[in-house]
Amino acid sequence: MSYKVRDISLAPKGKKRIKWVQRHMPVLEKIKKEFRDKKPLEGITIGSCLHLEPKTINLGLTLMEGGAEVAMTGCNPLSTQDDAAAAGASLGLNIYGWRHETTEEYYENIHRVLDHEPDILIDDGADMIFLVHRERRELIKNIRGASEETTTGIQRLKAMNKDGELKFPVIAVNNAKTKYLFDNRYGTGQSTFDAIMGTTNMLIAGKTVVVCGYGWCGKGIALRAKGLGAEVIVTEVDPIRALEARMDGFRVMKISDAVKYADILITATGNIDVVTRKEFENMKDGCILANSGHFNVEINRNDLIDISISHKKINEDIEEFVLEDGRRLYLLAEGRLVNLASSRGQGHPSEIMDISFSLQALSVLYLSENELDIGVYNVPEEIDTRVAKLKLEAMGISIDKLTEKQKKYLSSWEEGT
Incomplete structure (x- = not known):
């Protein structure tokens, strides 16, 4: 060993x-x-x-x-x-x-x-x-x-x-x-907010949370945000997922529009450059940025540095970026996977x-x-x-089993009567 x-x-x-x-x-x-x-x-x-x-x-x-x-x-x-x-x-x-x-x-x-x-x-x-x-x-x-x-x-x-x-x-x-039905949805949803709340000590209720991506991880994040009392906006590139998000009760819009409302923005797409210079330039003062995708490529930190007149660490897990007009944006865990890269994430x-x-x-x-x-x-x-x-x-849960008659019925192509 x-x-x-x-x-x-x-x-x-x-x-x-x-x-x-x-x-x-x-x-x-x-x-x-x-x-x-x-x-x-x-x-x-x-x-x-x-x-x-x-x-x-x-x-x-x-x-x-x-x-x-x-x-x-x-x-x-x-x-x-x-x-x-x-x-x-x-x-x-x-x-x-x-x-x-x-x-x-x-x-x-x-x-x-x-x-x-x-x-x-x-x-x-x-x-x-x-x-x-x-x-x-x-x-x-x-x-x-x-x-x-x-x-x-x-x-x-x-x-x-x-x-x-x-x-x-x-x-x-x-x-x-x-x-994916459990880890990606319930695990990511809970652990993302465990980390964000532990890192920022902020109230989620009453905030507007923008969730980028409505795959199973995004679904879990949106569900937990809603449960904590937030208004949730979803951004998507897939029309079926976007429609699903709307039918689930969430507002759906382009990211260029959504960032104007975001108090907290969370990426969960697995893709690169989801949030870049043009999005940063339209964000509200004080917006919190977090990534729950795998790699630290979804939120373009280099773009954020480029448009900032200064940036510093508030603590181990929060970076403050000051823009030319005085707005402040806050990036958690260097844009890495927030539920584990943050010191408060478990x-x-x-x-x-x-x-x-x-x-x-x-x-x-x-x-x-x-x-x-x-x-x-x-x-x-x-x-x-x-x-x-x-x-x-x-979990102490018992479920029913099909009878032989039910199995035969489900496997038959003939019309049931």
């Missing part, structure tokens, strides 16, 4: 936090027990590039209980929680990462994970997968496959596969129903990541047991369904 963390003496604090999340991740704990008993991952080396925080460490411990050697690093230079990383290292995981990495350190730590010559990769945003294809191609022949956590990463991998550049199979965990709730990381653990098991051709695959339906059933069971 090896590690490179900020301060290993933080491990006791991190262990307490890991124990807390374990109490709220019953599905993953059940899978962990199965793994402990059967050791299905014996002889497998797993490399992961995920946000290093207590829930992710618990996934690593689950895989280790299955017999795997596990090496982990963070997928965002600002999202690692140092006490959790230290705890993971002290519990036997190979951990490389600390909060406030430089770009160079970030990629060095991914290389440290790859130095373990993993058989299976777990990625969040696909940086590790791309690094293998660009710089560590000698590893490709031994990689059985990978799993990808995010919408952004899957989009990139599908483009890579279309161009014939992908060299091993990848399971698109984010495409599982038990991922990521999605444990109960949500219980579902997502159970999918990850079972997808890794599937990759270890099956030979797949190169391509991007959905999570097998039986895994998706099993995770849902286990979660319902853990």
Whole structure:
């Protein structure tokens, strides 16, 4: 076991936090027990590039209980929680990462994970997968496959596969129903506002919140903003999603118009240059800017610097930009993923990541047991369904089953009478 963390003496604090999340991740704990008993991952080396925080460490411990050697690093230079990383290292995981990495350190730590010559990769945003294809191609022949956590990463991998550049199979965990319907919607919605409110100590009720993008993450953010008493405006480029947002009760308009009303603007598109110079120039004094997409490219910070006469940090997580006319705009967490890059952000709730990381653990098991051709695959339906059933069971919920007569009726093409 090896590690490179900020301060290993933080491990006791991190262990307490890991124990807390374990109490709220019953599905993953059940899978962990199965793994402990059967050791299905014996002889497998797993490399992961995920946000290093207590829930992710618990996934690593689950895989280790299955017999795997596990090496982990963070997928965002600002999202690692140092006490959790230290705890993971002290519990036997190979951990490389600390909060406030430089770009160079970030990629060095991914290389440290790859130095373990993993058989299976777990990625969040696909940086590790791309690094293998660009710089560590000698590893490709031994990689059985990978799993990808995010919408952004899957989009990139599908483009890579279309161009014939992908060299091993990848399971698109984010495409599982038990991922996007819950993690993206309820997890992102709650964790985004946990971070914004914790960082700013602002009241949401009575504010106008502009949500850029109405995919599953945007839907969750808009829903939570509405529940907190905000007026919500949605901006979209997809006509079907825009229509859906309107039917859900939200105002829909072009971003050039929406920014004039925004007290808080949140991006959740996965795309570049969603908010640029022309939007900044039309914003209200005091507007709060936050990003809940994966990369720090949605809010163009360089444009914001260019049009400002000065900017400074109010605290670790808030930058104030003063424009020539005296208006002040406030950027949270450097435009990075606010629910983890902000020091007040703790990521999605444990109960949500219980579902997502159970999918990850079972997808890794599937990759270890099956030979797949190169391509991007959905999570097998039986895994998706099993995770849902286990979660319902853990919540004490029982549901009905179809009778044989009902099954026959639904499978028949003949007219029912």
